[in-house]
Amino acid sequence: MVLIVAHFPKLTFEHLFAIIKGMSISIQSSADALTKITQMGDMTLYEPAGDQPQVERLNRHARSQELWSPHAPGQAQPYQSHSLEECISHVSTPKGQMPVLKTMVTTACERNCFYCPFRAGRSQTKRVTITPDQLAGAFDTLQRAGRVDGLFLSSGIIKGGVTTQDKLIDTVEIVRHKYQYRGYIHLKIMPGAEYDQLLRAMTLADRVSVNLEAPTPDRLQTLAPKKDLHRELIQILQWAEEIRRKNPDQRLARTVTQFVVGAAGDTDLELLLTSERLYQQLHLTRVYYSAFHPVIQTPLENLPSVDPLREFRLYQASFLLRDYGWSAEDLSFGADGNMPLEADPKKSWADQHLIHTPVDIQTAERSQLLRVPGIGPKGADAILKARRIGRILDLSALRKLGIRAPEQAAPYIILNGRRPDQQRSLF
Numbered sequence: 001m002v003l004i005v006a007h008f009p010k011l012t013f014e015h016l017f018a019i020i021k022g023m024s025i026s027i028q029s030s031a032d033a034l035t036k037i038t039q040m041g042d043m044t045l046y047e048p049a050g051d052q053p054q055v056e057r058l059n060r061h062a063r064s065q066e067l068w069s070p071h072a073p074g075q076a077q078p079y080q081s082h083s084l085e086e087c088i089s090h091v092s093t094p095k096g097q098m099p100v101l102k103t104m105v106t107t108a109c110e111r112n113c114f115y116c117p118f119r120a121g122r123s124q125t126k127r128v129t130i131t132p133d134q135l136a137g138a139f140d141t142l143q144r145a146g147r148v149d150g151l152f153l154s155s156g157i158i159k160g161g162v163t164t165q166d167k168l169i170d171t172v173e174i175v176r177h178k179y180q181y182r183g184y185i186h187l188k189i190m191p192g193a194e195y196d197q198l199l200r201a202m203t204l205a206d207r208v209s210v211n212l213e214a215p216t217p218d219r220l221q222t223l224a225p226k227k228d229l230h231r232e233l234i235q236i237l238q239w240a241e242e243i244r245r246k247n248p249d250q251r252l253a254r255t256v257t258q259f260v261v262g263a264a265g266d267t268d269l270e271l272l273l274t275s276e277r278l279y280q281q282l283h284l285t286r287v288y289y290s291a292f293h294p295v296i297q298t299p300l301e302n303l304p305s306v307d308p309l310r311e312f313r314l315y316q317a318s319f320l321l322r323d324y325g326w327s328a329e330d331l332s333f334g335a336d337g338n339m340p341l342e343a344d345p346k347k348s349w350a351d352q353h354l355i356h357t358p359v360d361i362q363t364a365e366r367s368q369l370l371r372v373p374g375i376g377p378k379g380a381d382a383i384l385k386a387r388r389i390g391r392i393l394d395l396s397a398l399r400k401l402g403i404r405a406p407e408q409a410a411p412y413i414i415l416n417g418r419r420p421d422q423q424r425s426l427f
């Protein structure tokens with residue numbers, strides 16, 4: 001107050017009261033918004049936001065064991081957040097590891113997806129709604145205080161996907177333009193959102209996600225009977241691809257999606273065939289897989305949790321499709337359409353195909369190198385470059401090229417004309 005008077009010596013008491021009232025309204029509004037965000041807690045407990053979903057999964061699994069599971073102690077307790085920390089996830093983003101605020105515009109929803117804690121009619125969900133102004137202001141407060149750097153924004157659906165998407169976009173407009181925030185924003189696109197909304201979202205955010213939830217229309221019916229896979233969801237991903245094609249020079253958000261794994265009888269084969277199409281035809285940056293975990297007071301509350309190892313194997317296979325030039329047909333599936341849990345999919349393939357016909361590191365094409373366990377895209381490129389200069393003689397030479405565990409590759413390769421010594425090198 002002394003500062004105000006010193007800067008504005010001609011202020012009347014009326015002016016002063018008005019300023020103090022305005023300040024206290026603003027402080028109160030910010031406090032209210034932070035309280036609401038805290039009440040929402042980690043609404044995205046099952047939704048990864050960044051580039052290392054497995055790490056996020058470990059964190060959220062520990063929390064979910066404690067808070068969500070019907071098999072956990074205190075199962076009658078609805079989830080209730082107790083601190084703002086629960087709403088902040090340390091997420092791996094293209095700009096590095098960031099403390100990202102994961103929150104929602106509203107936890108109310110008019111839809112009834114069977115797996116979702118925010119589904120209509122679930123009395124154990126505390127319904128909290130926050131305005132775009134409040135939410136953007138609270139994010140700005142946290143960001144300036146150094147508590148967060150990054151925003152993951154979603155919402156339940158109220159008055160349809162278009163109206164809800166407007167609120168999400170309004171929030172991000174305020175964050176970007178009023179508060180001049182230039183950092184990482186991951187924005188959800190609501191089912192049924194319009195083309196122009198998607199375009200606007202893609203210019204504002206770094207990443208947009210459209211959750212398909214299930215790989216086929218039938219599976220989606222079992223999970224979310226009010227969602228239409230093609231009309232409301234896949235069409236938006238097709239628009240995103242069209243927008244990128246029409247605006248090649250514009251900086252636009254990348255697109256990701258997520259599947260709920262194992263609650264609708266979905267098989268790995270179905271999930272990976274759909275993932276392959278999403279990568280090849282619609283150029284998605286990432287497909288997330290979220291192992292189903294039952295939520296009390298939902299129609300699926302008595303289904304068992306899905307083994308997190310299944311989620312891990314799906315990620316391994318998905319990277320082979322996205323980064324290694326594999327097709328879903330290259331992978332091994334059992335009669336039930338699932339991959340064996342006990343085996344790394346790349347190693348399984350190599351055990352069947354390379355153990356008796358190893359890959360010659362000195363002459364193999366890039367696509368062949370990428371079939372070898374332990375050799376990824378960077379390693380394959382380093383090998384191709386090194387071969388132009390000379391011969392690669394042993395495993396330690398591979399290690400020097402950045403291949404961290406060349407002994408994994410050893411059973412499947414020829415080095416300097418012979419199978420390498422598979423003893424682990426000491427240096």
Ligand code: SF4
Pocket residue numbers: 109110111112113116117118119120155156157224
């Ligand atoms: S639309 Fe989204 S928030 Fe609403 S019930 Fe379905 S998954 Fe949950």
